Each structure stands twice: as C-alpha cells, then as structure tokens.
Amino acid sequence: MVKEKINIFWFRRDLRTYDNAALYEALKANKSVLPLFIFDKNILDKLADKKDARVTFIHQEIEKLKKECINNKSDLWVKYGFPKQIFTNLINEFEITAVYTNHDYEPYAKQRDSELALLFANYGIKFLSFKDHTIFEKNEITKDDGKPYVVFTPFKRKWLDKLNAYYLKPYPSENLLNNLFSTRTNNMPSLDLMGFEKSKINFPNKIFTDILKNYADDRNYPAKDATSRISLHLRFGTLSIRQLVNTAKDISEVWLSELIWRDFYFYILWHFPHSATQSFRPEYDKIKWRNNSDEFKAWCEGKTGYPMVDAGMRELNKTGFMHNRVRMVVASFLTKHLLIDWRWGERYFAEKLLDFELSSNVGGWQWAAGTGVDAAPYFRIFNPAEQIKKFDKDLQYVKKWIPEFNDVFKYPKPIVDHKEARERCLRVYKEGLS
Numbered sequence: 001m002v003k004e005k006i007n008i009f010w011f012r013r014d015l016r017t018y019d020n021a022a023l024y025e026a027l028k029a030n031k032s033v034l035p036l037f038i039f040d041k042n043i044l045d046k047l048a049d050k051k052d053a054r055v056t057f058i059h060q061e062i063e064k065l066k067k068e069c070i071n072n073k074s075d076l077w078v079k080y081g082f083p084k085q086i087f088t089n090l091i092n093e094f095e096i097t098a099v100y101t102n103h104d105y106e107p108y109a110k111q112r113d114s115e116l117a118l119l120f121a122n123y124g125i126k127f128l129s130f131k132d133h134t135i136f137e138k139n140e141i142t143k144d145d146g147k148p149y150v151v152f153t154p155f156k157r158k159w160l161d162k163l164n165a166y167y168l169k170p171y172p173s174e175n176l177l178n179n180l181f182s183t184r185t186n187n188m189p190s191l192d193l194m195g196f197e198k199s200k201i202n203f204p205n206k207i208f209t210d211i212l213k214n215y216a217d218d219r220n221y222p223a224k225d226a227t228s229r230i231s232l233h234l235r236f237g238t239l240s241i242r243q244l245v246n247t248a249k250d251i252s253e254v255w256l257s258e259l260i261w262r263d264f265y266f267y268i269l270w271h272f273p274h275s276a277t278q279s280f281r282p283e284y285d286k287i288k289w290r291n292n293s294d295e296f297k298a299w300c301e302g303k304t305g306y307p308m309v310d311a312g313m314r315e316l317n318k319t320g321f322m323h324n325r326v327r328m329v330v331a332s333f334l335t336k337h338l339l340i341d342w343r344w345g346e347r348y349f350a351e352k353l354l355d356f357e358l359s360s361n362v363g364g365w366q367w368a369a370g371t372g373v374d375a376a377p378y379f380r381i382f383n384p385a386e387q388i389k390k391f392d393k394d395l396q397y398v399k400k401w402i403p404e405f406n407d408v409f410k411y412p413k414p415i416v417d418h419k420e421a422r423e424r425c426l427r428v429y430k431e432g433l434s
Contacts, residue, residue, distance in 0.1 A: 005097065007096070012101060018174040021130040023035075033100075038079050038080075040082070056198050061236065068177075072178060080193065087099075091119075100130070103129050106276075107273055134241060134266050135241060168242050203232060215255045222391065227323065230244070262359075272373075279366065291341055292338065295340065296340055299334055308329050308384045310402055312326035312401075314401040314402065331369070335365075335368055336425040337422075379426060
C-alpha cells in the first residue's frame, strides 16, 4: 500500500490558526499539511492535580481548533502519549517530508526536540522550527561585544531601538487553511481518558484593549479590574505576541514594557538554562534557608496573619490568578520574612498559576529573592502592611478574599514579626554572601 505524502504542522503552545509563523510556512510550502497536537504524557504525568485547570483550557482550545480544521475539510489529529512514539507511528503510516513547529525555549522542550530531530533525520524528514512566541530571541539582541544582557533596562532600550514593522508583520496563515491535508475525522482523547477532570475555574477572555488607557495609573491596585489577564492566552498562544505589541505601542508604554519583560525572561532562560533550577548568581546558593514546613503550609493556605499575603494566596488557590503587585509581596514575604528557598515558592506557583510560564515564573521569583538577573537587592524587603496602605487602603481586596478579616478569633495572628524577620533576613543573607 502506497503511503500518502504529507507535511505535518505540530501545534504546541501556539493554539491559533491566525498569525502563526510555522503554520504559515508549512501551508505556504505544501498543500498537504496534516495538523497535529499531542497531549504529552511526559508533561501530564507530572501534574498531581487531576483537576488542573490548564489541561481543561488546552482541551477546550483544541476542540475549537479541531472544529476549525473540519470546517476547512481537514481535521486536527489529537494524540495522547509520548511524542517520540506518536511520531514513530505517524512515520509508519505516512510518507512525511517535513515537520513544522514553533520554537519552545524550556529545558524539557529543547531536550524533546533534540531527540525528535535525530529520529526525523534517520528517516530523511526535515524538522523546521520558527520564532513565534517572542519578538526577539536568542542572539537577536546582544551587547556590542556580542554577550547577552543581564540587566533589563539596556535590554529594553536595544529591544525598542531594533523594533520595526518587519518584526511585527503578521503571518497570514489563516488565509491558507485550504492547504490543510484532506483527511478522515480523528477521535479526540477525552479529559477522562487522560485521567483528568474538567475544572470549574473561569478562564479570562481575550478582550484587553479597554484597560490599556488607564493601565499605568491603575495596574498596582489589586482591587481594581485594571490588568489585562491575557497571560494565559500568551502562555498557550491563543493570542499573537505581534498583535499585542502592535496594540501596546500605540496605547500603553507601560504595558508594552511588561511584554518586553516577557521577552527578557525567555532570553535569560535561553542563554542561562541553569537559572531554571539554580540561583542565577551562584553566591546566593550559599544562603542558609530556614525552610520551615509549617510556615510554608501557612503561606500556601493564606494563613500567615499578613492580610495582603493571605489574600493573594487565597486568590491564587481559588482562581489560578494573582495580581502582579501581590505576587511581588507574597514572594518577598516567603523568601525574606520566612527565609524559605525561592524554589519552594516557584514550584507552588507552577502548580497553581493558570499562566505559569517557566521563564517568567523563575525570573519573578529570583527577582523577589534577590538571586537572579536585575534582581531587587537582598536588603529590599517589602513591608506587607505598608503595601496595603499604598495599594489597598480601603481593604477592598483583602476583605474580598479574607471574609474573617475583622474576626480576631478566626483570622490568625502574624506568624512572624516584621521587624524581627527583616533583621534576621539581613543577617542571614549577609552571612551567606560573605
């Protein structure tokens, strides 16, 4: 039996058909492009929470993509298993000329892609990957001596200097969907089949432009609905980064800066992969963390007796979201007030955040702990009480998430004294760095 000749486009964290770089290149090159998505057991097997809302979100978005492909007389093939085995099966079924996909910068993804590249090479299959998640990547921005930046402000300056229409031009992949491979309908694995349950968490929509006009003034107040909440869509590529930057540069310089921070953390993880699990500054790995498990449990449950910390943790546990200002406060509290290793907090956020992005999560935690690139110095220690006075003076945010706040018998007393904790932190950091 003669095998059908195809190319494959592999959806990963780019779950859209419009302005998709690798999808455009695949469709432009060939009229027999089979779209594929893999629920990767290497990733899913590590998720302890079988109601993980991110799996539900991905499943919903894949269903939408599948319908879109069917409407274009094709179908999205959705597989559940290990990528190498799935591609081996596809190689046995089809004559594959090339596999197209978009770059992924995380350590597991780089290892997976290296192994697949060897598999494809053994069968004479091209493995073509394209930039889609960032505006600039890898070595596209460097210092004059060719070395990578490790401070954000000069990186941002170079980023803005280099930005032009070329980097923001969309890829009109949506106009070429008639080049998808005409294939039979394929069944899609259910959440239940993969061992997951449907989450009841509400996902943010993609409408964000209304908040941008007042973003600079309102973004620091967690009680206000003043942030875009689109990081989930950026994480899984249901929105295009080029579209967002085009919008931001015309409306909000401050919001544009947030998008540049995202590029910066991708860039740092690429150039310094050790920073995913180790302090970027190795001398900070000498700090003697207290790592008190009871205090960590209180922090996780939002029962530290510090209202802004507790409100943030309860919001995270309930919704999978935490306001960025509050993220800084809770991270500083864990690492500096409680002297708990930043990796403990990073892992907890990784389990709970809908918008979990390894590069940004690690970067944010190391910033708060003082261990990373362009980090807050170790002697900068947020005072949670002062943060409330500045950003939630009417206690709207606190009372929303801590209904027992005014009940002295129900709301816990502070598990640590701020002044004592601050002095202890300065002493321990100083000893570790001496």
